[in-house]
Amino acid sequence: MLSAFGCSSSGPNGAGGAATPGDSGAYLYSRYENPTVMAVEQTLARVDGAEMSLAFASGMAATATALIGLLQAGDEIVCAAAIYGGTFHIIEDVLPRLGIDRRFVSLDELAAPERLIGPRTRVLWFESPINPTLRCVDVARIAGACRKAVVTSVIDNTFASPINQQALALGVDISMQSATKYLNGHSDVTGGVLSGPRRLIEPLGRLRRLLGGILDPQPAYALGRGLKTLALRVARHNSNALAVAQALDGHPRIERVYYPGLRSHPDHDVASRQMSGFGGMVCLDVKGGQERAYRSFDRLQIIKRAASLGGVESLCSLPILTSQYGLSDEELAAAGVTRGMMRLSDT
Numbered sequence: 366m367l368s369a370f371g372c373s374s375s376g377p378n379g380a381g382g383a384a385t386p387g388d389s390g391a392y393l394y395s396r397y398e399n400p401t402v403m404a405v406e407q408t409l410a411r412v413d414g415a416e417m418s419l420a421f422a423s424g425m426a427a428t429a430t431a432l433i434g435l436l437q438a439g440d441e442i443v444c445a446a447a448i449y450g451g452t453f454h455i456i457e458d459v460l461p462r463l464g465i466d467r468r469f470v471s472l473d474e475l476a477a478p479e480r481l482i483g484p485r486t487r488v489l490w491f492e493s494p495i496n497p498t499l500r501c502v503d504v505a506r507i508a509g510a511c512r513k514a515v516v517t518s519v520i521d522n523t524f525a526s527p528i529n530q531q532a533l534a535l536g537v538d539i540s541m542q543s544a545t546k547y548l549n550g551h552s553d554v555t556g557g558v559l560s561g562p563r564r565l566i567e568p569l570g571r572l573r574r575l576l577g578g579i580l581d582p583q584p585a586y587a588l589g590r591g592l593k594t595l596a597l598r599v600a601r602h603n604s605n606a607l608a609v610a611q612a613l614d615g616h617p618r619i620e621r622v623y624y625p626g627l628r629s630h631p632d633h634d635v636a637s638r639q640m641s642g643f644g645g646m647v648c649l650d651v652k653g654g655q656e657r658a659y660r661s662f663d664r665l666q667i668i669k670r671a672a673s674l675g676g677v678e679s680l681c682s683l684p685i686l687t688s689q690y691g692l693s694d695e696e697l698a699a700a701g702v703t704r705g706m707m708r709l710s711d712t
């Protein structure tokens with residue numbers, strides 16, 4: 366499948382041609398390559414511990430390019446049901462139109478990944494920690510099962526960041542991230558990243574030329590500057606979020622606090638094994654459901670009401686109005702999301 370994006374096809378809209386780097390060293394066109402983008406990709410590869418990284422115009426551009434590049438008609442993707450809403454919709458609504466089957470699996474099923482892989486499975490896509498519940502799965506076990514079955518494992522490592530979780534070192538084939546979040550860290554860039562071994566990433570780079578999802582040089586420069594403080598920012602996110610989670614745990618108006626650093630979190634043990642910090646996200650399940658969550662949200666004064674995360678502002682969003690917008694009750698239940706949840710991005 367991947368050979369379909371080979372450099373041999375030259376022409377105005379195709380990949381490759383005599384003046385493409387590798388032949389002459391020239392930079393022909395910024396949809397193909399750009400020196401500022403390549404510089405930030407080298408930094409991203411170092412941060413991810415990867416042989417190669419590609420920068421995209423958004424996390425969704427990275428996701429779409431990976432899915433289209435790794436799968437073809439007749440293949441199947443196995444995907445965690447608890448997943449970022451945009452990823453869910455591309456797999457649920459777009460891939461079937463390309464003849465690609467999808468199978469969504471629960472966290473319980475992901476605990477025995479060996480049993481999930483069928484004869485047509487080519488990709489297993491998952492997150493850890495998961496948006497917005499911060500449930501975690503055993504990354505090394507999933508990656509190991511995939512490797513044994515020659516299935517490509519892809520993790521969305523956005524919530525952890527490579528500072529807290531070195532997904533590739535845990536054995537995952539490809540790490541995808543929304544650079545819009547921690548990597549850039551200043552809420553002023555939209556970007557995405559794919560990192561992994563050259564044999565997998567290079568063909569996706571050729572596909573990126575055709576699909577056109579490369580990061581623009583200006584945000585690439587900003588992302589490179591943001592990355593300089595990534596380790597410092599994430600360390601502070603970790604300590605502040607833990608303090609917020611501990612302060613709210615047991616609060617009479619809160620049903621439950623989800624934070625992997627709390628001993629009460631169902632995945633605290635696995636998170637402690639595979640993460641060196643627990644991240645800046647805290648999820649609250651407010652007593653009184655949707656009505657109470659709306660009311661508390663409307664009364665926030667210091668924390669800003671906004672969708673994103675991982676910047677230097679403290680933000681709050683309601684998952685049913687943002688990342689899980691439009692999901693049915695059954696789909697919400699499968700993702701472990703309630704209508705009373707408030708998601709905090711702590712700084």
Ligand code: PLP
Nearest residue numbers: 423424425449496523543545556
């Ligand atoms: N993955 C996760 C976990 C996200 O939270 C998001 C966006 O919120 C994305 C992927 C998509 O990234 P982007 O908005 O940069 O396209």
